[in-house]
Amino acid sequence: MKSNSKATQCVHSGSIVDPITKGAVTPIYTSTAYDYIDVDIHAYPRYFNTPNQRVVSEKLAALENGERAIIFGSGMAAISTVLFALLRQGDHAIFQNDLYGGTHHAITKEMEKYGIEYTLVDGIEVSSYEKAIKPNTRLLYIETPSNPLLKIIDIRAMANLAKTNNMVSVIDNTFASPINQNPIDLGIDVVVHSGTKYLGGHSDICCGIAVSSNDLGQQIWESAIHFGGSLNAQMCYLLERSLKTLALRVNQQNSNAQTISEFLASHSKVNKVYYPGLINHEGHELAKSQMSGFGGMLSFEVKTDPDKFVKTLRMIKPAMSLGGIESTITSPPQTSHSKISAEERAKVGISDYLLRLSVGIEDVNDLINDLDQALNHEQ
Ligand SMILES: Cc1ncc(COP(=O)(O)O)c(C=O)c1O
Structure with a gap:
């Protein structure tokens, strides 16, 4: 039975019933070698499609009201994969200046190497972001509440700005968590998280998440398998366990x-x-x-x-x-x-x-x- 309640989704969305014992929790499938004959998918950890990766993806897609979630080995793996999957040489992207420091460094140190232009915009006024749009702008990236001053950006207005200008909108939802904020419902295309924070929640897992539609998820996944930032079965299990609470x-x-x-x-x-x-x-x-x-x-x-x-x-x-x-x-x-x-x-x-x-x-x-x-x- 599907539920829209976040508390219920935390517990029940996306778990595997153990086929041998019918136990209450998802078994840990540690294999890195899977059969390829007469199977629906060719499972392999770096393809993000082994059983523990799939169940925790299903839970996170449900929690963020998205269609597809991909689980990465860190928040930065999720963020960099999303950016380099969705941007091409010659594109321009707009970023909030007030971002998590690691994301800020990744933009300023990496983008130009790949021929991607960017503008960092100060403040939270939508008009400032609108002014930064160029004919080749393809992506808009925000973070709200922001770090460390907890500034709030108008998510609906930013999503709308992106839609009317043919940009993909991306938000870092780490600070809010999917319990407090569901940006896809407000029109955002891609939600990223450092799962190392609230999703893991016990200061003992490093992971990252990207949630989107199936179409964008497919695009992100096609680059993700090249960049290789997947998460192993044990950590996926631990993340699934953490998400229940x-x-x-x-x-x-x-x-x-x-x-x-x-x-x-x-x-x-x-x-x-x-x-x-x-x-x-x-x-x-x-x-x-x-x-x-x-x-x-x-x-x-x-x-x-x-x-x-x-x-x-x-x-x-x-x-x-x-x-x-x-x-x-x-x-x-x-x-x-x-x-x-x-x-x-x-x-x-x-x-x-x-x-x-x-x-x-x-x-x-x-x-x-x-x-x-x-x-x-x-x-
Ligand atoms: C808001 C935010 N986004 C992304 C990251 C990067 O996540 P990770 O350290 O899991 O790579 C962090 C890490 O502190 C963060 O606070």
Whole structure:
């Protein structure tokens, strides 16, 4: 029975019943050598079509309301494969400037080598993206909520801009997760994720996902088998297992992040809080119109020494990744945005006092107590 409920899709979409025992969970098919006689498909791990790859693809296609999902060995494998599958020499692509640093580097270091032109657009105004369109523009790429200031871009307007100008639209949906935001429903063509974050959710899997229509999926797949960034059966199984609790985890993270952002917004040692669930966040109304939850990511500026603050935390762990069940904190000026000059950072609103919190599923009172003791600690 098919369900449109994300919680049910997390548990039931795309699993294989063990033909020998009829056990409750998908068996792990580790083979890299499959029969080619009298079979429907020629299975091979780098073709993204072995049993564990197929079941987890089916679950993710259902969760993102797409037709086809391809699972990769990392988020960057998914992103680079999508870009180089859909762009040709002589094409032009438009990217939001405010992207995950690794994607930004991939664009600036790789595109020109292959004769692909690009424009990085500042800000979130649709008109700025429209101005960047050239006769050879084929692709528009965005990320919302953005990192680290949680800016919200109008997904419907961007998808529409792409459609009316013959571009493929691509969105990185990592920060929101498919529980909070389904961009394909809003008109986006391709959704990519770093599955290393919320989809894996336990800080122990590195993977990536691209979800789209069957037609675009076929195009992406035809390049993907050449680039070879597939994920092995054991990791696919672990991802499938993690996805069963995605809705539970993300809903708890949404709720914890809302409570924590309200606590921080009223704290005397905090300057500013960036969280789309706060009514004074500039993208709050837009977020309400395109997200079903505001997510587990928030940023805030402390009035105290940010390094000492982080070192004083007892439960919240300093870590560069995000989306895990444990709460983690990072300093964007020292990590993701360290290669950008202090002046540039200041121009886009990233102060040296800014910290980015990935809220976990712990008891929210414990998290608040930890933040409070570190904020009030003698500096
Ligand atoms: C928003 C976003 N997109 C893509 C990536 C790249 O994913 P991966 O590290 O799995 O290659 C990351 C990694 O931090 C990310 O935060």
